[in-house]
Amino acid sequence: MLTNPQKRFLRKNAHSLHPIFQVGKGGVTPNMIIQIAEALEARELIKVSILQNCEVPKEEVAETISSRSGAELVQVIGRTIILYKESKNKKQIVLP
Structure with missing residues (x-):
C-alpha cells in the first residue's frame, strides 16, 4: 500500500509520461493484463x-x-489511470 507522500512522488514522475495502453469498447481483456504486467516490470510506472x-x-x-x-x-x-508496480529485476524508482 502506498502512502500519500509516495503517491504524490509517483504522480509528479508520471506527469511527463504518455499513455501506452488504451481501454476501448472491448474492455479489459486477459491479453491486455499480461501486456500491462510486462510493461510494469520494464517501466514500473x-x-x-x-x-x-x-x-x-x-x-x-x-x-x-x-x-x-x-x-x-x-x-x-x-x-x-496511473499504475505503479515495483520491478523485480529493473528497479528504477526509489520511493521516499
Whole structure:
C-alpha cells in the first residue's frame, strides 16, 4: 500500500509520461493484463488511457487492471489511470 507522500512522488514522475495502453469498447481483456504486467516490470510506472467508447466505468476499469496485474493504483485523473508496480529485476524508482 502506498502512502500519500509516495503517491504524490509517483504522480509528479508520471506527469511527463504518455499513455501506452488504451481501454476501448472491448474492455479489459486477459491479453491486455499480461501486456500491462510486462510493461510494469520494464517501466514500473505507466499510464493507461480509457477511450470514450468504453462501456465500463473508469473506476471499475482501474480497479480491475490494478488487481489483476498486481499493481498499485496511484491515481485516476479524467480518463487516465496511473499504475505503479515495483520491478523485480529493473528497479528504477526509489520511493521516499
